[in-house]
Amino acid sequence: MDTFLQDARFALRLLRKSPAFTVAAVLTLALGIGANTAIFSVVNGVLLRPLPYKAPEQLVFIQEGTPSFPSMSVSIPNFMDWRAGQKTFTDLAAFRTGAFDLTGVDIPERLGTRLVSASLLPLLGVNPALGRNFLPEEDVLGGPPVVMLSHGFWVRRFGQDRNILGRSLTLNGVPHTVVGVLPEGFQFYTAQDIWVPLARTESRFFEQRGNHPGMYVVGRLKPGMTLEQARADLEAIGQRLQEAYPDSNSKVLPRLSMLHERLVRDLRPSLLALMAAVAFVLLIAAINVVNLLLARGTARQRELVIRASLGAGRGRLIRQMLVESALLALVGGGFGLVLALWGVDVLAASRPEGIPTTATFAVDGKVLGFTLVLSLGVGVLLGILPALRASQVSLVETLKDTGAGAARFRGRARDALVVAEVALALTLLVGAGLLTRTFVQLKGLDLGFKPENLLTLRMSAPESRFPGAESLRAFIEQSRERLGSMPGVRAATYSNGMPIIGFSDTSFRISGRPPPEKGEAPQSVMFITAPNYFEAMGIPLLEGRGFLPTDRVGSTPVIVVDEVLAKRFFPGQSALGQKINTQGDRDFEIVGVARHLLAYGPGEPEPAPFQFYLPFLQVPDEFVTQVGRSLTLAVRGDGNADALVPRVREEFKAMDPDQALSGLASMDSVVENSLGDRRFVLGLVGLFAVLALVLSTIGIYSVMSYTVALRTREMGIRMALGAREMDVVRLVVGYGVRLALMGVVIGAVAAGILTRLLDSLVQGVGTTDPLTFGGTAVVLAGVAVLASWVPARRAVKVDPAQTLRAE
């Protein structure tokens, strides 16, 4: 302990004595450690920190799936049967998302709604902040209509009025009693305005076992139960349901995963890529500091040799070097933590939608521990080379006047560090390059429709206000016409769904062909649209026609399919005139083939690979109210879509003051947001790649400067012997470039291996894309030339005569 303190005091004295070195080293390390801490705080928040619920390690996420559609939501009757028959959970709870219109107030509003079974809150271990949870008798079909408010909505709409309990809100035309307010800061999937009992779902979903209405289930394992036991339990029930209901349940089985695992599944590759990128930055930073340490040169080495001759053993010297470098790293880590605190704020402010709302980015104990361990690790890393050097020098040096003994070892170490630095930077730049290429490519993809100047908004025309199919159709068509004829508006249209924003999918078959096996029917995205949908959205029709005003109830049911469906089911022939069977065994004649849309967003997988369109005006009376409950409007203006917002609101107010609108957003921003996760990752990896490039440039430059300084004599002698400036410059630059090229080759091999980890993030370009690799190599070689050219110029400025005299 005594000697440890002495080592520490001595190390501090050294740091104080050379402030330039200390500042450079500490800043470099702060940058590296700070970036790592910031990213780790994200990884910690998303992957490591437990979910903010009671005993979150017992929570299981349950959905359904078949071999060909592994990711389906849960049918309500199946959920009921699981709940009744299971033995491995303390309870199960179901939840889905919907939208309810709030009317009877000054500004009607379409409210984001969570429909949940009464068991959900107790299962999560959460109590309402005000009032109570739903009662079991409110959680059954026909039960009394009640609502809980999210804390945010309660604040926004009711100014935190504590007398809200017992008040009545008109939701979708039905009075609902407010029974509770959810706690502040409580998060469960996306934030919603209100919570209502699952029983407020349309009753047909409780009856149709084959319907999977976007509902998912969470369960809490009984203490001691494993996921495997729970899976066996529910799958056994699933098997029984398959046998009992072969029509609806063929091949359908429950799929279980831990809730936390499921929430972060899609983010894991991105976060690991970020961790890798930022680790590379730290390695490069550490190499720069090692370079600085080595460049402190012979003075240090002489001191070590003297210590050894006075009886300091090898372990003793190594410990001293480690104490020094650990101290340096800890100071760097301290400043890095400050940087990270700021960085975490920036990250939290720019968090993309794909990060679960339950995740918070913050510097907590685990992050602090990470920083400490990381700093000490870096300290050891930094100390290894000087320590090795300390234990390798020849002690006889003390008896001589020069300390030139280990110069060769140090020189080779420096070279190796430059090579490593270039290799690391190249790997990181290649990764960033691949992500950039992917991003640019995705941004450049044809969505299949024109998103420019398009304002989208959601509305509903509920049964309560439009009794009878005809009045509803009339209101919707009237809205379209009035919006479409506003000045500055080119077209207005509507559909039950919109690409990227949201839509439903459905199964179908080709009429007249043998039906597919149960549970294996192909799935298609379905849009039920206004007659002018294709023109207004800018969706090209490749064959046939779009919808006509004459496609109405009573005329031949028509359908427009996309090119993918046409090619897959009618290869080598025209799809026109063929019939599709869907929507409860009804036949639709194909009248047009449309361009395939990137309906799920650029670069996203397409669970339902086909797309088709049905005319809204042909929807039979009994289904119109159901479709009318949720429509999306699209209004294309002459200019910026956002400028249309107030005028669209005015227009609706004039038509019907009770009409609730929501989700007003320009299609451009929707497309932008759909790339949000990628932009987040790309932005950070790009930032780190630039950082790596800058750090390695500094590294190459300082090593070359140092080498040139050591070789000034040699340069002078060469020039005295008749070498021209060019020859000397070429000598130095050639040396730098040789090192860089070695780094490029090693880096390219490493990148070729490591970028495979980016597989899930890279699209439209191979992970060994020659353009990215080549471009990056050229950039780094260029940097190496520059970084050695500057010191080389300095070397030839030396007066050769001067050099020789300075013997």
Next chain:
Amino acid sequence: METPSMAQQKALLQLEGITKVFETEEVETHALSDVHFAVRPGEWVSIVGPSGSGKTTLLALLGLLDTASKGTYLLDGRSVLDLSPAERALVRNQHIGFIFQSFNLIGDLSVYENVELPLTYRGMPAEERRQRVERALERVGMGHRARHMPGQLSGGQQQRVAVARAVAGDPLILLADEPTGNLDSKNGEQVMQLLAELHKGGATLIMVTHDPNQARLGTRMVSLFDGRVVQDERLR
């Protein structure tokens, strides 16, 4: 020439058949060849010889800074040639005091800390260290400069501090390689006087020097030529 009575007295250090070969890329240099050499307690041995004759090499071997290619080396009756690096560090620390031509004080440690350093390595308690350092500095007349940094001292003063550092741990033997080589004659004389005092106090000294006058201050003079002992002369 050695007298029989002295040969019977137990040697403090004893070299037998010591050979040191430096192997470089092209040539083998026989820096020392078959050196036999013994030193008894209280002796002051001056080692002389032309440049390149192996003086420094011999001193490095004696001080366990380097290892011989062949031969045996007994220090206080114990063979020290096949020790591990850690054991050699321990022997250097406890039994050998070095005085270098270029002083070799550590510039970032104060005078006091420089003298204290070998004692710290020995794991000596702080209080005992303090007493020893103060005593050693008083002995060389540098007690008033304990808080100074080496850079603030003259060459002669630095060398006196180096002597203090060498003797602070009460080594069996003091090794000095041209201790006055970097000093002017006046400072050099002072340092030699210091060594003479140490010798009078009972210290065993082995000193390399080029100066015949200094060499004569010792009790014995060993001449090297081409890596061999060519003369071993008792002076007093």
